[in-house]
Amino acid sequence: MAENKEIVGETLSIKRKNTCAVAVGTYTIGGGHPVVVQSMTNTDTENIDASVKQIAELAQAGSELVRVTVNTAKAAAAIPYIKEKLLALDLDIPIIGDFHFNGHKLLGDNTACAEALSKYRINPGNVGKGKKRDIQFAQMIETACRFKKPVRIGVNWGSLDQTLLAELMDNNAIASTPLSPEAITRQTVIESALRSAEQARKWGLPEDQIILSCKMSNVLDLIEVYRSLSSRCRYALHMGLTEAGMATKGIVSTTAALSTLLLEGIGDTIRISLTPEPGGKRTHEVLVAQEILQSLGLRSFTPSVTACPGCGRTSSEFFQRLAKQIQEYVRKQMPEWKDQYPGVENMTVAVMGCVVNGPGESKQANIGISLPGSGEKPVAPVYEDGIKTVTLKGETIAQDFQNLLDDYVVSHYF
Numbered sequence: 001m002a003e004n005k006e007i008v009g010e011t012l013s014i015k016r017k018n019t020c021a022v023a024v025g026t027y028t029i030g031g032g033h034p035v036v037v038q039s040m041t042n043t044d045t046e047n048i049d050a051s052v053k054q055i056a057e058l059a060q061a062g063s064e065l066v067r068v069t070v071n072t073a074k075a076a077a078a079i080p081y082i083k084e085k086l087l088a089l090d091l092d093i094p095i096i097g098d099f100h101f102n103g104h105k106l107l108g109d110n111t112a113c114a115e116a117l118s119k120y121r122i123n124p125g126n127v128g129k130g131k132k133r134d135i136q137f138a139q140m141i142e143t144a145c146r147f148k149k150p151v152r153i154g155v156n157w158g159s160l161d162q163t164l165l166a167e168l169m170d171n172n173a174i175a176s177t178p179l180s181p182e183a184i185t186r187q188t189v190i191e192s193a194l195r196s197a198e199q200a201r202k203w204g205l206p207e208d209q210i211i212l213s214c215k216m217s218n219v220l221d222l223i224e225v226y227r228s229l230s231s232r233c234r235y236a237l238h239m240g241l242t243e244a245g246m247a248t249k250g251i252v253s254t255t256a257a258l259s260t261l262l263l264e265g266i267g268d269t270i271r272i273s274l275t276p277e278p279g280g281k282r283t284h285e286v287l288v289a290q291e292i293l294q295s296l297g298l299r300s301f302t303p304s305v306t307a308c309p310g311c312g313r314t315s316s317e318f319f320q321r322l323a324k325q326i327q328e329y330v331r332k333q334m335p336e337w338k339d340q341y342p343g344v345e346n347m348t349v350a351v352m353g354c355v356v357n358g359p360g361e362s363k364q365a366n367i368g369i370s371l372p373g374s375g376e377k378p379v380a381p382v383y384e385d386g387i388k389t390v391t392l393k394g395e396t397i398a399q400d401f402q403n404l405l406d407d408y409v410v411s412h413y414f
Helices: 048-061 073-088 103-109 111-116 131-147 162-173 181-202 219-232 247-263 284-295 318-340 358-364 397-412
Strands: 005-008 011-014 022-024 027-029 036-040 065-069 095-099 119-122 151-156 210-215 236-239 304-307 348-352 367-370 379-384 387-393
Touching: 036 284, 048 065, 048 073, 048 284, 065 073, 073 095, 073 103, 073 111, 095 103, 103 111, 103 119, 103 131, 111 131, 119 131, 131 151, 131 181, 151 181, 162 181, 181 210, 181 219, 210 219, 219 236, 219 247, 247 284, 304 318, 318 348, 318 397, 348 358, 358 367, 358 379, 367 397, 379 397, 387 397
Parallel strands: 036 065, 065 095, 095 119, 119 151, 151 210, 210 236, 304 348, 348 367
Antiparallel strands: 005 011, 022 027, 367 379, 379 387
């Protein structure tokens, strides 16, 4: 792990693995480019308006690529109209078609769909069985070659190529030192991806139009698989737990797995496959992806808001409400700010609750406020770049600090 890092001054720099650069719409995946965030709709793709609405929401939240299910002829026929409506909204976001079982037929019968998509996602375990498997896989690759579209060969441990799994299990059974069934499953996932990629290249798909993924649901399995995969190829790699789960479990599992790999320089694009809470927003997975990358110092998406956890000195909920208000405010402003104020995404803001760490943390931020804790004077000093500029008091502290934040952005980023 140490070989993938270097210390530059006091900043930890993560060396990226040397993978091929793959152009996907307006983005480049791999080749040392920044890690790309993607997500997937859960609308019925046949419902054009619902799909456009959700893609727009995901794009506005920061998803740079969006994958959609293409499972029926009507869904395939809807893709060009979805793309057209997004462009009318001034959203030129790359759309990825997710194909299983009948992708060869859908792409072959719907030229407009094949052209409108920016990338195809193919699962080697679901392209066909027996002799049909190679024929149908070849048809999809030939379509990708014809329209010069990149392909993600995405292997899932839950939908493995059973023929390949049986082959490796049989070989393992007669080995002098057989591996565990779990180890053979991991090996099968990797072999499926690599063999499928080699087949695709034999049929004419260039190396720089191939992205691989080997998704698992277990954190340690995922880490081991991607370490091995990364050491054996130069293909750009898409990463994510295949079913991360809901809420805290999903976020923690995904963060543990992806952070480990990203810190080793592995991974070129990520998706956080969270199960949404009932009625929850799909955009939550985009925010989690951004937070992971920003926390690791790999990318900056929005000003970072530091806030203390609270203790007996902060019995009031005021600082919690203010921290939440500021966090939501900067995210809401970012679509406008990022165009008008370049570099604002690197800004740091501190909202602290008492005198213990408040002034110190506020001085370390670009702009910070130290609110009064229990028993402290009802005043709130504000620091800008380490210097106290004003002391706020009274009933309008929250709005006054937000106004100061706006002023700081305008005066420091242009």
